[in-house]
Every structure is written in structure tokens, then in C-alpha cells.
Amino acid sequence: MATTTTESVTTAGRRRRGGAAPRLQAGTAGTRRKGRRLDPLFLAFLLPTLVLFTLAITLPAVMGIVLSFTNSVGFGEFRFTGLTNYVAVFSDPAILQAYLFTIGFSLVTVIVVNAVAFLLAIALTSKVRGKIALRAVFVLPMVISGIVIAYVFSFLFANSLPALASAIGFAPLEQSILANPDLAWIAIVVVTAWQAIPSTLLIYIAGVLSIPGEVYEAAALDGASSWRQLISITAPLTAGYILINLVIGFKNFLNSYDIIVGLTDGGPGTSTTSVAMSIFKGFNGGDYAYQMANATIFFVIAVVIAVIQLRATRGKAAL
Amino acid sequence: MTMQAPLRPGTTATGSIRSVDADRNAGGRSAGRRGGVANWPVTIVLVVCALSVLVPLYVTVTMAFKTTSQAVDGNAFSLPAPFSVDGFVQAWQLTDFPRAFGVSVLVAAITVAGTILLASFTAYAIARNWDRRLFRWSFFYLLAAMFLPFPVLALSQVKLTGLAHLDNPIGVAILHVMFQLSFSVLLFTAFLRSIPAELEESARIDGASTGQVFWRLVFPLLAPMSATVGIFAFLASWNDFVMPSLITSDPALQTLPVLQQMFQTQFSNNYNVSFASYLMAMAPAIIVYLVTQRWVMAGVTQGAIK
Numbered sequence: 001m002a003t004t005t006t007e008s009v010t011t012a013g014r015r016r017r018g019g020a021a022p023r024l025q026a027g028t029a030g031t032r033r034k035g036r037r038l039d040p041l042f043l044a045f046l047l048p049t050l051v052l053f054t055l056a057i058t059l060p061a062v063m064g065i066v067l068s069f070t071n072s073v074g075f076g077e078f079r080f081t082g083l084t085n086y087v088a089v090f091s092d093p094a095i096l097q098a099y100l101f102t103i104g105f106s107l108v109t110v111i112v113v114n115a116v117a118f119l120l121a122i123a124l125t126s127k128v129r130g131k132i133a134l135r136a137v138f139v140l141p142m143v144i145s146g147i148v149i150a151y152v153f154s155f156l157f158a159n160s161l162p163a164l165a166s167a168i169g170f171a172p173l174e175q176s177i178l179a180n181p182d183l184a185w186i187a188i189v190v191v192t193a194w195q196a197i198p199s200t201l202l203i204y205i206a207g208v209l210s211i212p213g214e215v216y217e218a219a220a221l222d223g224a225s226s227w228r229q230l231i232s233i234t235a236p237l238t239a240g241y242i243l244i245n246l247v248i249g250f251k252n253f254l255n256s257y258d259i260i261v262g263l264t265d266g267g268p269g270t271s272t273t274s275v276a277m278s279i280f281k282g283f284n285g286g287d288y289a290y291q292m293a294n295a296t297i298f299f300v301i302a303v304v305i306a307v308i309q310l311r312a313t314r315g316k317a318a319l
Numbered sequence: 320m321t322m323q324a325p326l327r328p329g330t331t332a333t334g335s336i337r338s339v340d341a342d343r344n345a346g347g348r349s350a351g352r353r354g355g356v357a358n359w360p361v362t363i364v365l366v367v368c369a370l371s372v373l374v375p376l377y378v379t380v381t382m383a384f385k386t387t388s389q390a391v392d393g394n395a396f397s398l399p400a401p402f403s404v405d406g407f408v409q410a411w412q413l414t415d416f417p418r419a420f421g422v423s424v425l426v427a428a429i430t431v432a433g434t435i436l437l438a439s440f441t442a443y444a445i446a447r448n449w450d451r452r453l454f455r456w457s458f459f460y461l462l463a464a465m466f467l468p469f470p471v472l473a474l475s476q477v478k479l480t481g482l483a484h485l486d487n488p489i490g491v492a493i494l495h496v497m498f499q500l501s502f503s504v505l506l507f508t509a510f511l512r513s514i515p516a517e518l519e520e521s522a523r524i525d526g527a528s529t530g531q532v533f534w535r536l537v538f539p540l541l542a543p544m545s546a547t548v549g550i551f552a553f554l555a556s557w558n559d560f561v562m563p564s565l566i567t568s569d570p571a572l573q574t575l576p577v578l579q580q581m582f583q584t585q586f587s588n589n590y591n592v593s594f595a596s597y598l599m600a601m602a603p604a605i606i607v608y609l610v611t612q613r614w615v616m617a618g619v620t621q622g623a624i625k
Contacts, residue, residue, distance in 0.1 A: 039529040042448055045440035046457055049500065052437075056497040057464050060475030067475075075478075120368070128362040136612055137369045140376070143608040145558035145576040148597045151583065152375050155590065160378070160395040194371070199551075248465070248502070255468050258560045262583075279470040280561075288474060295471040306466045 061299075068292035078289070085293035094270055095294055098278040099301075101185070101271070106253035109189050113196045114245055120197070121204030122234065135205075142198035150262025153191045154178060157263070181271040184264050188272055191259050196252065200245045207241030208234060247306060254302055379601070382594035383407065390590035406595030414578045414596055415571075420603070422488050423557060423574045429492035430556035431549045434499040438548060439541055441500070442507030443533055447519075458508065465501040469561070477565050486568040494566065495556045503548045510544045511537070550611060557604050575600040 068085055072078035089095055124135055141149070158176040165173035177183040211234065219229050235242070257276040260266060266273035266281075273281075275298050279291045382390055383406050384399040390406075410416070441461070448454040480490040514537070522532050538545075563574045579600055582593035 038448065038451065041529045041533075042444040042454070045444035045533075046454065049437050049441040049461070050457055052493070053461060053464070053497055053500060055479075056476070056494055057467065057472065060472040060479055061467060063475040063479075064471050120365075123361050123365055126361060127356065127358045128365060129357045129359070130362065130366075134365050134369055136609075137372050139612065140372055140605070140608065143554055143558075143604040144601050145560065145579075145604070147560040147576050148558075148579055148600050149375065151579060151593070152379050152597060155382075155594075156375060156378060156395060163394070194375075251466060251468075255470065257470075261560075276468070276470045280473065280565075292471075292474070295468070298468050299466075299471045302468050303466050 064292045065296050065299075067289050068296045070289050072289045072292075073287070081289075085290045086297070088290060089293050089297060094273070095275075095278055097270060098273050098275045099298075101273065102254060102256070102275045103301075105185055105188060105192075105256065105272075105274070106250055109192050109196070109253045110246060110249045112189060112193045113200055113249055114242070116193065117197045117200035117245070118204050118242075120201050121208050122230065124201075125205060125208045138201055139198040141195050142202075144195070146195055146258035147262045149195060150191055150259040153187070153194075154263050157187050178264055179268055181268045184268060184272050187263055188256070188260055191263060192253060192256060195259070196249060200249060203241050203245055204238065207238035211237045250305065251302065254298075254305075379594050379598050382590055383598045384595075385591045387589055387591050390594070391588060403591070404595075406589075406591035407599070409589070409592045410596035410599060413581065413592070414575070414599075416599060418571070419573065419575050419578050422572055423576075423603075426488045426492045426495065426563070426574060427553050427556040429489070430495040430499065431552045433492065433496035434503050434552040435545045435549050437496060438500055438503035439507050439538060439545065442504045442511055443537055445504070446508050446511035458504070461501050461504050463501075464498075465505075469498070473561075473565055480566050481568070486566055488563070488567060488572055488574070491559075491563045491566050491574075492556070494562055495552070495559065498562075499548075499552045499555060503552070506544055506548060507541060510541065514540055546611070550608075553607065554604065 067078070069080055069082060070078040071081045071084075120138060124131060124138070128134065157178050162174050162176055165171075177187050215233055215237070216229060219233055224232065255276050256274050257280070260272055260274055260277060264272045266277050275294070279295050279298070378395045381397070381399055382395065384402055384404065386399075386401055386403045386405060389397075389400055441457075445454045445458045476494065477486070480486045480494070483490070485493065518540075519532050519536060522536050527535070558576060559574070560576045564577045567573055567577075579593075579596060582589075582596060
């Protein structure tokens, strides 16, 4: 605040002095594109972020990757052991299962979340009553802690849903689905989607609203049905938003941890153990370097999937 | 005219609270909007969908106000028969609520301020120097972190924050800012690119320095995006479980979400106490949301229109 006031004073002062300074500035602005001098302030704006980011993100990442080639237990001395950890990780059935579960779960969830959020966005921008209130309700799950809402849902899945199922005589749900190794993942998808839809929805609403109304008017004049408008106008014109939502969503779901801890804690057995959980469990068990190898593989997979996803969506956007 | 430029964005930023619906009518899909006929089937479907959001919250509130004996009967949907606040009293004491609340507020406040300032500085530097390699590469460097899974970093971060004596809420807040950067810089940069260069050039012709252009023109213009970035930073920080649980070594400095674990292990049958505690952990975020939701929506909407 204080700086703003001083700055406004100096601006006024400079303006009163008139002539020379403004004309110089105008000259600089004119030749902006070529050989413009770099204002040191831009460096002052950029460098602190780069330094902090490197210390807080890049350094730990590099440390983790380097230590994955050692026998470190997380502290004390260690020596390099080559690919030993990686060989062990690849032949560990528990970790392979965690990968299958995590990738399958993320695929299902990203599809569910984006389909529901996209349709909700279209519905919420159409001519419905109580639009403001409805939007407020749909965004609400976004503001609730994952671990806390998972605890609430675990109560519902363990107590209320079976009670409801036996009341209407629907046998498959009379047992808690959290205790069923084949069904527990559905509960995790439901709660993850419940929480992830709002932010996805907000981005889609912004996307749908960014399309000028004239485009739809022109399409309506040409006799395009609402379905045709959705496929030929709304979807392609919001491709950028779809891309952002898919990448962010998938990346988040791959890291799923809180909600699984709150719902099943990886069980029954290890049927819903995510990669993140297997890595964190390794921390407690002291096989740090081993789990860093796991984490490094996880990182490579995340990058590969992101690249594939970017390519795929870009191809579709070009059509 | 030139003095007008820095003032206008400020007025739009505050005016936008009321202009959400005006915006929507002007910029949105106008098919049928003037017709005045509500789409009732879609409205009804939406209301039914909205119940899936409201029912879990309804259960949380009713369970919290039950007595322990009513809460264990297993009927989640019944109203509290004797209306009781015992759950809240016990949860308040068990979690040492005032202290946990204070820690959560501290972490969230640092995260929000840090994210808005650092991300807007960085995005401005990058967007206005896109022709320079350092800035262009910095952008992709920061963005690459969006694909870096947190588990890869976790234990190294635990060790490094320990070495730097940041194994406390301050360290958690710094890490929260770092994890918000990629997304926030992306949002700010996209927004900045859509601001016409003439606006800044005319300010420069009037003799404004880069700093003045940023604080008096660009930063106010960014206000709707800052609101969005700030809200997203607040929510990520307030609701985070994994980072404080790993980084903060002193259990007395733990945030609210982490403390809820105790109801799964030690007090697992006192449903009224645990739901009262869940409600107290959720409530601040819900209140902040109810107060700021129009800013969030306006911010997201305007960000897309710009």
C-alpha cells in the first residue's frame, strides 16, 4: 500500500517535469520487439521464485532419484547399489498391484469426473431456475477436506447404505462395500469424484461462457440441434479447458491418498492400496531407497501419461 | 484518459461482485435467454443431483447434534431426538480446537499471500519477456512440476525441512506455496497474455516504471484471477492432510484435518463427537466459501472471458 502511494507521487512528479522522459519512454516502447533492454525488476520478480522452487521441489526430487540407486534407509550412511532397487520393485507383486489399481482407478475417475462436470456446466449455463443456488451447492464439495469427507462417507458406506439396502431388500449392498475387495474401489471413485467435480465444473462453466452467444445463434439459424451444437461448437471451443481438466485431474488422481486412507486405508487386504500409499508405507518400514525407486518409476509413468494425454487431446482439438 | 486506465480495473474488480449475473447475461449463451421460459426438466435433474452433495453434509450436521447413545443406533438420517451439544464440547477439548484452528489459519494465510504475490510476480515477468529464453524456459520449468508426483518428493522434503528447522507449520506453508505455483503461474500467465499491450504501453509513455505499471495497472487488473488463485490456494492449504502430517514433527502444532485421525482410532464409537469435530474442521472453509463464492465464480468467469 505504502509503495503504491509513493509511486503515484513520483509518477505525478515525473509527469510535471514533462518533455524528455516520456519521449524517451515512447521510443523504447516503439522498438519493443527488437533488442529491448531487460528491466532488472523482471529478474527480481522471477529469480526468488526460481530459487525457492528449486530448493523446495527440484532438489528433493533429484535427491530422491539419486538415493533410489543406493541402499539408504532415509538417514545415515549409504552406498550405491545400482539397479538393485529397481529390479526388486519390478518383481514385487504388491507394488504391481498398486500400479494397476492406481492407473485403473484414475482412468475411471477422470472420465466420470469430466463427463459429469461437463454436462453439469452445460446444464448450469442453460435456462434453469435457481441457477445461483444450484451452482453454489455443486461447488461446495470442493471446500471440504478430503480426509474429513472420506471419514463421513466411510460411516455412510459402512452403516447407512447397508441399512438402506436391507430395508429395500437389495442383497448385493447389504454388506458394506468397503469390506468387499471387489467393490471397495467404487466407493473411492464416488468420493473422489464427489470432491473433484466442483473445480472441474468451474473451469468448464468458464469455458462454456467464453463462447460468444452469436455462434449459437448462427448455428440455430442453420438448423443445428442442441446435440449438434454440443458436439460441433461447445466441445471443440472448450477443448483448451477439457485439456486442462484432463491433465490436472488425472495427475491428481494418480496421487490419491487422503480419501483412500479415510475410506479403506488400502484394504480390504491390499486391494485398494494406491502407489502413493505404498510409497508412504515404505517410509515407515525404513526401506526408503526401495520406495524411492518405486517413486521414480511412478514419476516416469506420470510424465509418459501426461505426454500421451497432451498429444491425444491436441490431435482432437485440431480436428 | 491515461489516469483513467489504472483506476478502471479497480472499479471493475469490486463491481464484479454484483455484475456476475450481468456478465453471464451479456457474455453467456444467449439461445433462448430472452424467451423467459425456464427449462424445468433440466432444473429438476439438477436439483436431484444437488441432493448427492447435500445428503452427506446433512448427515454430518445431524449426527453432530445427537447424543452418543442416539448416534450409535445406526440411523444416519434421523433428526437429533434430544438436541445435544455434548459432541462439540468433547471434540473441542479432545482436539484442543483453538490451538489447532490457529495453526490451520496461520498456514492458510501464509499460503494465500505467498501464492498470489509470488505467482503474479513470476507470471508478469514471464508474460512480458516471452521472447527471452530464460523466462520462457522458467515457465516450462515451473509447469513441469505439475507432473511431479508428491510422493517422489515427500521424504526428501521431510529431511530437508528438518535440516532447515522448517519441520513446523511455516515449512508446511512454504511447501504449500510451492505446490500452488505451477497452476497459479499458468492461470496468471494466460490472463496476462490477454491484456492488450497498448494499455501498458500508454502507461509507459506517461513515464511509469515497470514497478509502477505492475502495482498500479497490472496487479489491479489481475484481481479477479488473484481471487481465484487465492481461493484455490486457501482450499488446498486448509484441507491438506498429507503434507502437515509428514512435515510437522510436533503433534501440538498439527492442523485440523490431521487431528481428525484420532476419531478413527481412539474414539471410534463416539459418532456424535467425531462428526462434531468433522463439522468444526469443515465449517471455516464452508463459511469462507459462502462469503467469497461470488468472487470465485466472477474470477473464473472473467478469467475465461478476457
